[in-house]
Amino acid sequence: MIDSIADGVLPDHILQALADQGAISATHALADRQIQPASLDLRLGDYAYRIRASFLPGQGRSVAERLDESDLVLHRLDLREGAVLETGCVYLAPLQESLALPLGVRALANPKSSTGRIDVFVRVIADGATSFDRVREGYQGPLWVEICPRTFSILARPGDRLAQLRLKKGETPTLNRLDLNLDLSHASLGSVIGYRARRHAPLLDLAKVGGHAPHDWFEPLTARDGRLVLDPGEFYILASQPGLSIPRNVAAEMVATAEDLGEFRAHYAGFFDPGFGVDGAGGPGARGVLEVRGRDVPFVLEHDQPVARLVYEPLAAAPAAFYGDVGSHYQGQGLKLSKLFQPWS
Incomplete structure (x- = not known):
């Protein structure tokens, strides 16, 4: 399928096709509106580690191996009943989604708007990664997310969506x-x-x-x-x-x-x-x-x-739905806080 698609950012219906073919998989079925017009929301797994410092696994090494081999882990939190991630601390959590990317397709991650607007710093890490928020073409393996609340402590649970992923085919030019x-x-x-x-x-x-x-x-x-x-x-x-x-x-x-x-x-x-x-x-x-x-x-x-x-x-192709067609919180926005907040009055 990928060979017949033009180079560019992959839209929603191609993301869905990749999920149907197993290139995008998850421990739980993809949720409603998890696939956006040109991106995929990523969900927290069942637990998180409080770690002493941020790190990258490096070539040939997995995130799990680094956690097992080092003294970076301070303790493990169970998110299933809700857990507090405290300001100024660094956490590492597995994501529910995994990838088996075709050759020629790479991924780029970013915090979701609602995450950035509450000053929570997040970065996605893949096995063998030498940089954050980048997943190499042909990658097969799990995804992790580093979470650092900067100003507000947060109550997190499995399924919370803090980051999003954009898949790209080929060398997409800057227009x-x-x-x-x-x-x-x-x-x-x-x-x-x-x-x-x-x-x-x-x-x-x-x-x-x-x-x-x-x-x-x-x-x-x-x-x-x-x-x-x-x-x-x-x-x-x-x-x-x-x-x-x-x-x-x-x-x-x-x-x-x-x-x-x-x-x-x-x-x-x-x-x-x-x-x-x-x-x-x-x-x-x-x-x-x-x-x-x-x-x-x-x-x-x-x-x-x-x-x-x-x-x-x-885009590699036109999406099936555009931003705003899927009940987006920030379409046509002015000065606006995160969707977690009531309107300012």
Whole structure:
């Protein structure tokens, strides 16, 4: 099947065909809406390890072997009744999904939007990996996810979806690069131009979508004269200027770190599926919501400055459903917190 498909990001119906053929397998059947227009959500398994430090297995070595051979493991958590993953700690959990990729098909992982917006840093690891979030072509084996809550402790269970996977065939060319400019205008956004995370906030339950009042976790921000000073180490939710859309014939990825754009890290979660923000599907005029963390020194952000980049890539084929057709939480979004929170009021 793969030989007859054009190079590019693989859409939903091809992902489903790969699952039917066993190239994507799981300990539990794929769940409803787990396959997105151009990506696959990944689910936590039954347990997680609290580890001393992050690591990569390296060529020829599996993640499980590294855990068995080293003193990295501090203890094991059973997620089946729910377990708290604490702020500042590093965890490693097996995912329910495994891969048996055909030659010529590789995979790229990224945090889901809802994960990035609660400042949980996640990275996917494959056996033999020498880099995070990359799965080589022809890979056969399990997948693991490293989880590090940065600001909020979280309550996690099997099946929670913290990361997503995009499969690509061939050398997909970059079609376009687009800088996203920051919106700090009260005329555009209203009285609140962003949010800053509160320290020492309550526990966040990943299963309670829309079940958290946001005031205990975030404080609203205003901008004087279109400027905002980032404090080092603090986490912010900000928004790009409106007008963002992803055409139905491409997929896009937000570049997580653009060193030349300033003393901050913008956007943990980077996949934008085809149809995001387009006219007739919740757009036009959508914004990119930016998960921003200040670096080593205070830094002044100004209205209209570039803060992140989008990279556009071709699809191997048109998806069966576009973003927004599947009840997406962030279609046509403005400045918006994670789906775990109630609307700000």
